[in-house]
Amino acid sequence: MSATVRKNFVFSEEVAMHLEEMAKENKQSMTSFVEEMIEERYGKKKVSERMEAFENFIALGEKEGAGLFGDKTIQSIKAEMDV
Numbered sequence: 001m002s003a004t005v006r007k008n009f010v011f012s013e014e015v016a017m018h019l020e021e022m023a024k025e026n027k028q029s030m031t032s033f034v035e036e037m038i039e040e041r042y043g044k045k046k047v048s049e050r051m052e053a054f055e056n057f058i059a060l061g062e063k064e065g066a067g068l069f070g071d072k073t074i075q076s077i078k079a080e081m082d083v
Contacts, residue, residue: 011019023033
């Protein structure tokens, strides 16, 4: 799905020149180059949010006195799988 955002972005002349130069180097339009930069940063944001949620999940298990896998360690689980 595609959406058109009708906003005027005002860049300094220097930033506009940098954007144009970088887009040309990557053989992209300025629009696709900006899209790519936004998606890259958004992807990093989502990874960060997921990592924070995972760390909170782990911390919750530790707070309750049991690890993520109860009383078992990863090593003991692996040892059981080898049997």
